[in-house]
Amino acid sequence: MRKLFVTLLVALSSQLFAQNKIDDVKTFTLSNGMKFLVLEDASIPNANMYLFYKVGSRNEHPGITGLSHFFEHMMFNGAKKYGPKEFDRTMEYNGGANNAYTTQDVTVYTDWFPAQALEVIFDLESDRIANLAIADNMVESERGVVLSERSTGLENSPWRMLGEAVNATAFQEHPYHWPVIGYEEDIKNWTKQDLEYYFKTYYAPNNCTVVISGNVKFDEVKRLAEKYMQPIPSQKPGPKVHLVEPKQTGERRITVQKQVSSPYMIIGYHAPEAQHADYYALDILSSVLSNGNSSRLYSNLVDKNQLATSVFTDYSPSFDPTLFSVYVSSAKGKSTDEIEKTVYAELEKIAKEGVTATELQKIKNQKLSEFYNQVETINGKSNNLGTYEVFFGDYKKMFTAMDEYAKVSVDDVKRVAATYFKKSNRTVGVLKSNTEE
C-alpha cells in the first residue's frame, strides 16, 4: 500500500488544478495542538475523515516490534463511551465505514460516511483518542488476528518475505530494520503496559493531523472539533528517533527460501527522505525506469530480452532515509545473475548518459495524469493533502509539487542516478526454491 503513495504524491501547479486551489483548503489548530485541514466538496453527499498519527514502526524497538500496527487494531476495541465493538457498530449503523493502515512512519485512520453523520464520527474518534480502554481479553484475541494477518501475508506474497529480508539487511541500526507487522515472538509477548505507554505518548492530539473532505461546512467542522477534540489534553512528545543508519560501504546480499517456480529479486539502494532536495529527481527517475511499457527496465527486461515477467520500482516518501528499490519477477529458466547485470547496465547508462528531454517530458505528463486520478475522489483529496502535510511538512506543497517536478532537469536525473546507484550502496535480495545450489 506504500506503493499507493507514489502515485498520490504527484501534484501540479494551482492553475492546472481544475477544481481546487490552495485557498480552498482551510485550516485551524486547536489549543491542544491538533491540526485540521478541511476541503469543502459537494460532488457526492458523502464526506471522510483521515487522521494521520505520526507513529509507525520506526518508533519501536526490539521487544515491541509491531506494536504500532497492533495498536492500530486495538483502537477499534473499545473506549469509555463506546465499549468493545461499539465503534464499528455505531459507525456502520450511521452509514459509515472505516479502515486503517500502519507504515514505518505513520498510522492512518480513515472514516468514510454520509455527510450528515459527521458529528457521530467526531464523537467516536474523540472517545477513543481521549479514553481508549485496553482490556486484557481484547488484547489476547487481537493477537490471534494479527498473527493470522502476518501468516496470510507470508503465505500469499513472496514480496513480503523478501522485502522484510532486504530491509533487515539494508538497515542494520535504524528502525526500518524490522517489519511493520513485527516479529512473531514480539507479537506474542508485548504487555498491557507497553500498550498504555504507547497510547499516552503517541495518540495525543498534538501528534495528529486530521483531514476532512466532502459535503461539509468549515464552520461546522470547526465547531465540532472544538466541542469533541479540544478538551483532550496534549502530551509531552515521544522520544525522538535518534538512530541514524551508518553509511553502507559495501554491497550486501541476502537469499531467502520459499517454494516458488521462478526466483524473485529486490535490489535496494539507500536513498533520501521526502524532504530532501533530491526527492523529486529520484521520483522522476523511478518513473523513467518502470512506468509503462515504454519505460527503460520494462522495455529491456520484460519486452526485449524476456528475462522477467514483470518489473517495478518503489521510492516512497518517508521521514528518514529509505530505499529506492527495483523489484523483478524472473522469467522461467532465466538466471538471476543475468537479470542483475541487465538492471545494473540500465542504471549505469542513466548515470553516464542521462535521459532524453523527451523522456523527461513524458514523465512530467504522466505525473499530471496521476495527479488527476488522485484528486477526482474526495478520498484521494484527503489522502493527498494529509500525505503532503505529514511527509513534506506542508499541505500547500501538494499545489506546487508540479512546479517542483518541472524544475527537475535532465542533468538532475543523471546526477541522482550517479549518486545513489552505486554498488557499495545496494542490497540485493533473491527469493528462490533451492538455496543450496
Next chain:
Amino acid sequence: MKRNQSIIKIGFFLLMVFPLAVLAQQAKFKLPAYEKFKLPNGLTVYLMEQHEVPTINIAAVIPSGAVLDAEKQGLASLTAKALQFGTKSYTKAQIEEQMDFIGASYNTYSGKELAGLSAKFAAKYQDKVLPIINELLTAPSFNEEEFSKEKKRILTQLERAKESPRSVIGNYWDNFMYGKHPYGNPVSGSVSSVQNLSIADVKSFYSKNYGPNGAAIAVVGDFKAKEMKAKISKLFGKWNNSVNTAAISSTIESPKEARVLLVNKSDARETTMLIGGKGVSRNNPDFVAIEVVNTVLGGRFTSWLNDELRVNSGLTYGANSRFSTLKNSGTFYISTFTATATTKATVDKALEVLKKLREKGLDEATLQSAKNYVKGQFPPDYETPAQLASLLTDMFWYNFNEDFINTFESRVDGLTIEKSKEIIQKYFSAENLQFVFVGNAAEIKNVVSAYGKVTEKQIKEDSF
C-alpha cells in the same frame, strides 16, 4: 491494516485492518444525464458529460470472454491482450510511446463473459487517442513475435499463481461449481491449454467473436456530447465485422449433495477456503435485498461472520461472504482462511453463523443498520468518470437501467423483516453446501471429509 481491500504488491510496508470483499451499495444519488444510441452496425454507444476534471474515460465491452474458449482455455484472455500488439496503422511500440508520452492509460482484458477495453486520457489529447483506441478494437494486426513473448510470460505467471492460494481458489471454485458449463472455464487458462495456443487461434477467435453488434462503448468525461457523438460515429461506424452473438446456456445444475474439493499445497501453513452454493444472476429482481441481507452475514466489518471468526475468536484476519454474479447465473460463498490447526474450528463457526441466519433471521435494529450502511456507502461507488463508464457498460450487459441507481434507496428501504425472511430461505441455503479448501492435505483431510464427499487435487497439477 484493518481490512485488506486488494492484494498489495508491497504488502510488507503497510498493513490494513480487514480483508474486505464488500459490495456496498447505496443512495440519495441520481445517475447524471447520459445519451445512448446505436450505430447502424449495431454498436451501442453511451455518452456522459462530466466536467469536474479535464479527462476522458472510455469503457468498451464485447461479449467475447472466456465462456467462448471451449477446449482452448485461456484463448479469450490472450486474444484480448493481443489487441495491444500493434494495429493497421501503429506498431506496438508506437502505441506505447504515444500513449505513455501523454500520460494516457489503457488496457484490454477478458473476463468470464466479456472482453473489454478501458482507457483514460487528458481531454485535450482526444483526437490523438480516439483513433488508437478505435484501431486497438477494430484493426489489430496480431504481431506473431509479440504473441510468443506474451505467451511465455503468461506461462510463467500461471505457474506462479499457484504459489498463492488466494489468487487461484476462485478458479477452483468456479470449476467445482459450474463443471463443464462454460462458466467453469478459468479466464487465465492453464499451462497445458495455453501451451497449445497459436497466433492462428487468436486471429480466428477475433474474427469470429469481435464485432460491433453485441458490443458497447461508453465515453464519460470532459467533452461536448454532440461533438463526441460525431467523432465516435465516424470512427466506429466503419467497424463492420458482424458476429454471431448466441447466448450462453443458462441451464446450470444445482449441487445434489454436499461436496468437498481439497487442493493439496504441501507447504501451506494455513487453510484458505470457500463455502457456499448456487447464487443469483446480476439482474435478479431481489439483487438489492440480497445485498442488504448479505451485509449482515458477511458484507462489512461488524458482519456476523467477521464478528465470530475474527473479533470474538481471533481465528482469522477476516471472514466475509458474497454473491458472485454473472449474466445468467452466479454463486454464493463464504470466504476465509485460518492457521492449519484451526481449520475445523473455523469451518464449524462459519456454518454456525449461516445456521443462525437461517433460523433466527434479522431483527429490526440489525436490518436498519444494514440498510443505513448500504445506502451510506453507495455514492462513492459512482463518483469518478471511470466508475460511471463501467456502470454504463454493466447496464448494457446485465440488462438493467438507471433505476438501479435512482431507486436504490427506496428499494433498500422497502425491505421488510418479512421479506428478509423469504430472501434468507430462498438465497442463503445451507443445504448441500459446497466446500473448496486449499491447504496441507495431510493435516486437514480428516477434518474436511466430515463436510461432504471429498475430491482431492494437487495444486501443482495443471488446470483447476
